[in-house]
Amino acid sequence: MAVLVTGASGYIGSHTCVALHESQRSVVMFDNLSRSSPRAVDAIRRLVSEDMAFVEGDVASADDLDAVFSRFDIDEVVHFAGLKAVGESVADPLAYYRVNVGGTTILAEAMVRHGVSNLVFSSSAAVYGEPETLPVAETASLSPTSPYGRSKLLCEQVLADAADAHPLDVLLLRYFNPVGAHPSGTIGEDPVGVPQNLLPFIMQVAVGRRERLSIFGSDYGTPDGTAIRDYLHVDDLAAGHVAALDALGAQVTGCRAVNLGTGNGYSVREVLDAAQRAVGSAIPHELVERRPGDVAQLYADSTLARELLGWQATRSLDDMVRDHWAWQQRNPDGFGS
Numbered sequence: 001m002a003v004l005v006t007g008a009s010g011y012i013g014s015h016t017c018v019a020l021h022e023s024q025r026s027v028v029m030f031d032n033l034s035r036s037s038p039r040a041v042d043a044i045r046r047l048v049s050e051d052m053a054f055v056e057g058d059v060a061s062a063d064d065l066d067a068v069f070s071r072f073d074i075d076e077v078v079h080f081a082g083l084k085a086v087g088e089s090v091a092d093p094l095a096y097y098r099v100n101v102g103g104t105t106i107l108a109e110a111m112v113r114h115g116v117s118n119l120v121f122s123s124s125a126a127v128y129g130e131p132e133t134l135p136v137a138e139t140a141s142l143s144p145t146s147p148y149g150r151s152k153l154l155c156e157q158v159l160a161d162a163a164d165a166h167p168l169d170v171l172l173l174r175y176f177n178p179v180g181a182h183p184s185g186t187i188g189e190d191p192v193g194v195p196q197n198l199l200p201f202i203m204q205v206a207v208g209r210r211e212r213l214s215i216f217g218s219d220y221g222t223p224d225g226t227a228i229r230d231y232l233h234v235d236d237l238a239a240g241h242v243a244a245l246d247a248l249g250a251q252v253t254g255c256r257a258v259n260l261g262t263g264n265g266y267s268v269r270e271v272l273d274a275a276q277r278a279v280g281s282a283i284p285h286e287l288v289e290r291r292p293g294d295v296a297q298l299y300a301d302s303t304l305a306r307e308l309l310g311w312q313a314t315r316s317l318d319d320m321v322r323d324h325w326a327w328q329q330r331n332p333d334g335f336g337s
């Protein structure tokens, strides 16, 4: 039996393929390579010392999915494939609904057709929007502030309805802020164009690809005035997917949403300080206006993940920045180098 991983050559997908392999699973990677590199597939294969199966295909194509479900003996699916840039989703919302909601719906239909019942879905803390209370629990109100966040919420609703009507068990994993890289430095985040997220931007400044970091807002009501997020190591996140698959059909039936975060908040300044320690030199930066749409603080209540999945993050902020830096230093131009 095998696990199908859609979006396998992306940032979180690649780390999860390695973790699934280490959990003794047979993995089938599936990706249309629209936002990721075939070199990521090669790097995964080198890391696991195995010719892990890779199929180039699109989750929005029922034919591509039928082909992969027919060719391999798949009994579980982890679905990462989708678009994830908030700014892009505002400029081109229909692409987000087509790819994210359309792709998820077509994948769920294919699973039902092929009698595959275990699904782990890549959701986001973006479904919460501006939090009313902190830390944010799964029971918090859901009012995403971007088309990206709304597309993820719609996917969650599609899957909850599908799990009511069909023999499907689904875990919706709401990620907080994944950062870091595999400690080998051979796979990591390789953003397309100018990085929108904090740590990729910091690291591109450190490696000389960008001049300086802009800190978006220093007048928030936080101890140092910069915004606070729940950063978690991508390998902890990958381990969360293994725990989620292990729980499906056992502790978890039907459809459940679970936060994956550390439960700790760090400010932009704290992340920058940690990065400067890891890099060993000052990283040029300036204070600028707040970024529209940003919230002051967002961090997870991670109790449910511990209780339901037996999962909790183990890696520190220093581990995250050290591993992210090792990847960036070794691959200054990402997979393109």
Ligand code: UD1
Residues within 6 Å of the ligand: 084, 086, 087, 124, 125, 126, 148, 149, 177, 178, 196, 197, 198, 199, 201, 213, 214, 215, 216, 217, 227, 228, 229, 268, 291, 293, 294, 295
């Ligand atoms: C963003 C998305 C979120 C998505 C997540 C992961 C928004 C509003 N939210 O989260 O939906 O799930 O990425 O892809 O965009 N910062 C700077 N300078 C920079 C970049 C970021 O100061 O150059 C600050 C931001 O203002 C924020 C923090 O760093 O306070 C983290 O930003 P980012 O990495 O973009 O993550 P989120 O905004 O939390």
